[in-house]
Amino acid sequence: GQNIDQPTEMTATEGAIVQINCTYQTSGFNGLFWYQQHAGEAPTFLSYNVLDGLEEKGRFSSFLSRSKGYSYLLLKELQMKDSASYLCAVRDYPHNQGGKLIFGQGTELSVKP
Amino acid sequence: GAGVSQSPSNKVTEKGKDVELRCDPISGHTALYWYRQSLGQGLEFLIYFQGNSAPDKSGLPSDRFSAERTGGSVSTLTIQRTQQEDSAVYLCASSLVPRRASSTNEQFFGPGTRLTVL
Numbered sequence: 001g002q003n004i005d006q007p008t009e010m011t012a013t014e015g016a017i018v019q020i021n022c023t024y025q026t027s028g029f030n031g032l033f034w035y036q037q038h039a040g041e042a043p044t045f046l047s048y049n050v051l052d053g054l055e056e057k058g059r060f061s062s063f064l065s066r067s068k069g070y071s072y073l074l075l076k077e078l079q080m081k082d083s084a085s086y087l088c089a090v091r092d093y094p095h096n097q098g099g100k101l102i103f104g105q106g107t108e109l110s111v112k113p
Numbered sequence: 114g115a116g117v118s119q120s121p122s123n124k125v126t127e128k129g130k131d132v133e134l135r136c137d138p139i140s141g142h143t144a145l146y147w148y149r150q151s152l153g154q155g156l157e158f159l160i161y162f163q164g165n166s167a168p169d170k171s172g173l174p175s176d177r178f179s180a181e182r183t184g185g186s187v188s189t190l191t192i193q194r195t196q197q198e199d200s201a202v203y204l205c206a207s208s209l210v211p212r213r214a215s216s217t218n219e220q221f222f223g224p225g226t227r228l229t230v231l
Binding site: 033043044045087089100102106 | 117144146148153154155156157158161169172204217219220221222223224225
C-alpha cells in the first residue's frame with residue numbers, strides 16, 4: 001500500500017527553528033517533494049529530494065534518507081507568514097513518465113509571536 | 114507569466130446534477146494532473162494526462178468521474194450525478210516531464226474549484 005505520515009499540527013515561536021517530519025512507505029519512489037499551502041490557496045513548491053542528504057534553500061532545508069523512508073523539512077528564523085500547511089509528497093512514477101504525487105495529510109504549522 | 118488557471122472558482126450544485134470543472138495548464142507543460150482535497154484530508158490523486166499517451170485514471174473514485182484533455186492543453190473534469198461526498202476542492206496541476214530522475218519538474222497547482230453539493 002501507499003502510506004505517508006506526518007504530524008497533523010505543530011506550533012512554534014517566531015524566530016525559532018521547526019522541523020516537520022515525514023515517513024513514507026510507497027510501492028515506488030522517484031523523489032520527495034515538500035509543498036506549502038496557505039489556507040484557501042494553491043500548494044506552492046518548496047523543495048525536492050531524490051538522493052540522500054540535505055538540500056538547503058534560504059531559510060528552508062529538506063533532508064532525505066531513502067533507506068529509512070524518512071524526510072524532514074527544516075524552517076529557520078520563523079516568520080508569522082510561515083503559518084501554513086506543509087505537504088509531504090512522494091512521486092510514484094518513473095521520472096520519464098511524469099509522475100503522480102502521493103500526498104500525506106499535511107502538517108498545519110502555527111507560528112506564534 | 115500565466116500560471117495554471119481553473120474555473121469556476123466556486124460551484125454549488127444540487128445532488129444528482131452534473132458538473133464540469135475546467136483547467137488551463139501552463140503553456141508548454143505536457144503533463145496535467147487532477148487532485149481532490151476534502152476537508153481535513155490530504156490531496157488525493159484522480160487522473161493524469163501525459164502528451165498523447167493513454168491517461169492514468171487509477172485515482173478516479175467511481176465511474177461518475179471522467180476527464181478529458183483536448184488538443185493537449187485544456188482539461189475538463191466531469192462529475193455526473195453528484196453526491197454530497199463529492200464536495201471538495203478540486204485542484205489541477207501541470208508540469209514538464211522530467212528527463213532525468215534528478216530533475217525536479219515540480220507540479221504547479223491552480224487555485225482550485227471548491228465544489229459544494231447540497
